Structure formats: C-alpha cells, structure tokens
Amino acid sequence: MTYIVAYHLPPHERGDSRSKGVIDYERKTIFLRWSNDRFKNVEALEHEVIQAALWERGFRDSDKWAVQDWLGFSDEVLPLLFHDNPEFGEYLAAGY
Numbered sequence: 001m002t003y004i005v006a007y008h009l010p011p012h013e014r015g016d017s018r019s020k021g022v023i024d025y026e027r028k029t030i031f032l033r034w035s036n037d038r039f040k041n042v043e044a045l046e047h048e049v050i051q052a053a054l055w056e057r058g059f060r061d062s063d064k065w066a067v068q069d070w071l072g073f074s075d076e077v078l079p080l081l082f083h084d085n086p087e088f089g090e091y092l093a094a095g096y
Contacts, residue, residue: 001028001052001056001084002028003023003028003029003030003049003052004027004028004029004030005029005030005032005045005048006029006030006031006032007031007032007033007034007041008031008032008033008034009033009034010033010034010035020032020033020040020043020044020047020048021033021044021045021047021048022048023048023051023052023055025052025055030045030048030049030052032044032045032048042091042092045091046092049081049085049088050077050078050081053077053080053081053084054077057077057080
C-alpha cells in the first residue's frame with residue numbers, strides 16, 4: 001500500500017487542524033504539521049504511518065484492544081511496517 005506524505009505549516013486555528021497529522025484513507029494521503037524540531041517530524045510521521053498500517057490491516061479507531069493485542073502489535077505490526085516500507089526505515093535511520 002502506498003500513501004503520499006505531505007507537510008504543511010502549523011495553522012493558527014483551533015481543533016483538529018492543530019493536530020500533528022491527518023490521514024485521508026480514501027485518497028491514501030498523510031498530511032503532517034511541519035516542525036523545526038526534526039524529532040517531532042519523525043514522531044508525527046511514525047504515528048501516522050503506524051495508524052495507516054493498522055487501518056489497512058483492518059484495525060479501526062473504534063476497536064477496543066486487549067493487552068495481548070498490544071503485545072502482538074509490537075511483535076507483528078511494527079516489523080511488518082519496516083518490512084513493507086524499507087524506505088521508511090532508512091528515513092528514520094538517517095535521523096530525519
């Protein structure tokens with residue numbers, strides 16, 4: 001699955017537009033709020049990419065997860081994320 005990732009400048013409005021990122025699942029697009037702090041950019045990218053990966057594998061925001069599911073997440077989904085997206089792993093390793 002391929003998503004387009006785009007950064008935008010921080011808005012001055014309130015509400016969801018101030019969040020670190022927004023995903024359009026239908027258009028396969030992730031919009032991230034730009035920060036001068038590179039760590040915050042990576043943190044936002046990681047969060048949104050993991051959320052998109054979960055969505056593509058059938059997990060929805062309304063799902064309730066048990067502890068065992070979270071353990072499975074760390075053992076299964078994160079490795080799949082890096083396996084399916086080697087460029088993302090290289091991006092993180094480069095320190096961006």
